[in-house]
Amino acid sequence: MQTIEEGTAQVTHTQGDPGLYAVFGQPVAHSLSPRIHAAFARQRSIALDYQPIEASAEEFVGALAAFAARGGCGANVTLPLKQHAARLCLSVSERARRADSVNTLVRRGEGWHGESTDGAGLIRDITGRHRLYVRGRRTLLLGAGGAARAVAFALLDAGVSELTISNRTPEHADSLADAIGDPERVNTRYWNDLGNWGGFDLVINATSAGHDNISLALPSSLLASRAICYDLSYGSASFGFLAWARSVGAGHAIDGLGMLVEQAAEAFEIWHGKRPATDSIYAELRAYLPGDAED
Ligand code: ATR
8 A cells, every 4th residue: 555645654565564653843834854855765765754844942851741741753853943952852962962952852761862864954955966065175164053953063074264254243153163172273253354364265144134034244255266165055045145146256156955854764764764865756855846056
């Protein structure tokens, strides 16, 4: 038997009861995660029931407990719940502890174990899908919120030569830099001063400005030649930054769709012990989403 329902993403084409999985967030109705995990499950012949569950920060504890009581074995967590999830776990991985962010929950006994797969997803997308290198790049991270924090450690682990953090509220950039340590490679700069620190060859937009339809005021002198500009968002939220990147001659302007798919593949492997191939669902979503926000 094979049933596939978009939205609730029920996939049953192996023997036995489908495992119960979910993505928690607010808003979550338009999350692509059910569709991605359904595609992975079909590909790897795994029975899966993966549903979106809308929950505010206040509702999350209760919603997660109810999910566990129904037999939930794993969940993804998206905005605005990633830091809350980290607090609710009985144990967290080293990656999640450093990022202070959990986007993947695994049921272990009576509690939840937390993982953070966002950073690995970003690096795999840049290096695997786009076949670009990260090591040795002078890197600018725009933003210092949860998304920035989740990728900062992964960028350093991947060998960037320098990580400059700039944020609208400079104190938030300073506290992220302090939390990371590594003063040899990590520094902060005032946003208004960025024009004096140009020559970055990797620029990551981890702000949420695009979600509010706000353009970032960035100097044209920011980029070294053939620089990579990467927006952690996808769809219309990434359009403004990527249009700016192209207008100032970036070598590559890439949105976060590939990162979304790769972090999901990491989560899938954690839950099911099998790594799914990602190219076909990436192509399907790329065709479905507006814009061509790529190289
Ligand atoms: P997320 O989990 O998406 O990172 P967040 O933790 O609320 O969400 O962080 C949002 C980030 O985008 C912050 O770095 C925020 O800057 P502040 O620390 O000054 O709030 C940044 N941001 C949001 N709107 C912005 C804007 N219009 N211009 C520049 N940065 C903005």
